[in-house]
Amino acid sequence: MLAKAKRHIPQRSCIICKRKTAKHELLRLVVDEKGRILFDEKQRLPGRGAYVCPAQPCVAKLFTKHGDKRLRYAFRGKARELPQKTIDKILEILTVPKGATKGYEQGKNL
Ligand SMILES: [Zn+2]
Numbered sequence: 140m141l142a143k144a145k146r147h148i149p150q151r152s153c154i155i156c157k158r159k160t161a162k163h164e165l166l167r168l169v170v171d172e173k174g175r176i177l178f179d180e181k182q183r184l185p186g187r188g189a190y191v192c193p194a195q196p197c198v199a200k201l202f203t204k205h206g207d208k209r210l211r212y213a214f215r216g217k218a219r220e221l222p223q224k225t226i227d228k229i230l231e232i233l234t235v236p237k238g239a240t241k242g243y244e245q246g247k248n249l
Pocket of ligand 1: 197
């Protein structure tokens with residue numbers, strides 16, 4: 140089981156740009172039982188996740204009406220609220236890159 144986990148790197152698509160990236164390189168969002176969208180910094184919270192690139196263009200779009208729609212779709216209508224705390228946390232990561240954004244290179248296009 141462990142060997143299999145090592146070989147296989149789980150991939151997820153960014154809900155904004157749809158690009159597939161290794162799960163651990165993306166920002167994970169989950170929705171709690173009250174419908175609040177939380178930033179799952181350690182990727183350990185239960186439930187269905189939505190993933191976004193830790194890149195300015197994707198994150199910026201996440202906070203627009205367009206991103207709102209994508210989040211609702213990703214969470215199958217369970218998301219009701221995007222708390223300011225979640226937004227702040229994500230923005231904090233972007234301005235001070237460390238940990239969760241490890242491996243991210245700005246401007247890298249595949
Ligand atoms: Zn993206």
